[in-house]
Amino acid sequence: DAGITQSPRHKVTETGTPVTLRCHQTENHRYMYWYRQDPGHGLRLIHYSYGVKDTDKGEVSDGYSVSRSKTEDFLLTLESATSSQTSVYFCAISDSDRLNTGELFFGEGSRLTVL
Amino acid sequence: DQQVKQNSPSLSVQEGRISILNCDYTNSMFDYFLWYKKYPAEGPTFLISISSIKDKNEDGRFTVFLNKSAKHLSLHIVPSQPGDSAVYFCAAFYNNNDMRFGAGTRLTVKP
Numbered sequence: 607d608a609g610i611t612q613s614p615r616h617k618v619t620e621t622g623t624p625v626t627l628r629c630h631q632t633e634n635h636r637y638m639y640w641y642r643q644d645p646g647h648g649l650r651l652i653h654y655s656y657g658v659k660d661t662d663k664g665e666v667s668d669g670y671s672v673s674r675s676k677t678e679d680f681l682l683t684l685e686s687a688t689s690s691q692t693s694v695y696f697c698a699i700s701d702s703d704r705l706n707t708g709e710l711f712f713g714e715g716s717r718l719t720v721l
Numbered sequence: 722d723q724q725v726k727q728n729s730p731s732l733s734v735q736e737g738r739i740s741i742l743n744c745d746y747t748n749s750m751f752d753y754f755l756w757y758k759k760y761p762a763e764g765p766t767f768l769i770s771i772s773s774i775k776d777k778n779e780d781g782r783f784t785v786f787l788n789k790s791a792k793h794l795s796l797h798i799v800p801s802q803p804g805d806s807a808v809y810f811c812a813a814f815y816n817n818n819d820m821r822f823g824a825g826t827r828l829t830v831k832p
Contacts, residue, residue, distance in 0.1 A: 610764075648725070648810055648822035649765070665821075696764055708753050708814050712764030 610713040629697030638680040727823035740798040744811030751813035
């Protein structure tokens, strides 16, 4: 199993507060991703990273920012949380060998509730 | 704009029978297709994939079929086991960072 840990696993916060989710990997994989999972939508890509300090937007990036200062850590920040950002967030990683096959290794998820 | 669609939110089958999960896509650029399996409170895990140059890929009890002309793929599980009960996501992409997922199908295999 790929070594991916997400923190926190559960968080309840109020509208307008900042929230940061952390993804930590021990696999030294180059590529890291943040997805959100919502009923009826499956998994949607928020942001991804293809190296330290190299990030790009995904399908649903509005309201989110990311940072990757080290290979092993990928942070997802909600500057001012809204109720529409209540979701389960998954971090995923991929190495170059598996890049062409699209195989991703996912963390266990972080459930965020914005009241 | 949901480019990958799983129109059946749920499927229930008897243990030992075949499970068939379906997926349709709209983007003809997709050239790689995957199935992920997800148990409650866990992240999705990769199950099986197929390249657009093939029409079938088999791995044990799991077989994925691709019909490019119909833009349709399916996952067959034979024989189905209670441990296969999970949510199955279909995914497709044409470069690593444009992977699109379907909404998922919840499979229940009854003993």
